[in-house]
Amino acid sequence: MADFRVQNEGTIALLYPLTDAARDWVAVHIPEDAQRFGNAIVVEHRYIFDIIDGATADGLIVEAK
Secondary structure, eight states: OOSEEEEEOSSEEEEEEOSHHHHHHHHHHSOTTOOEETTEEEEEHHHHHHHHHHHHHTTOOEEEO
16 A cells, blocks of 8 residues: 555645555655645645655655546
């Protein structure tokens, strides 16, 4: 099972933390004031690959939709 799901929405990506491990990672690595859309974190495309790289480097699984 994936820890995160990333959904491309054109000019932004939505990052969905799906597990407790992913939510813990977000609490440490994503600013509290990051924009949210429901359960997702709104991320500009220029940052999403760095976030994915960081999460996978920490052993989390990221799936793209």
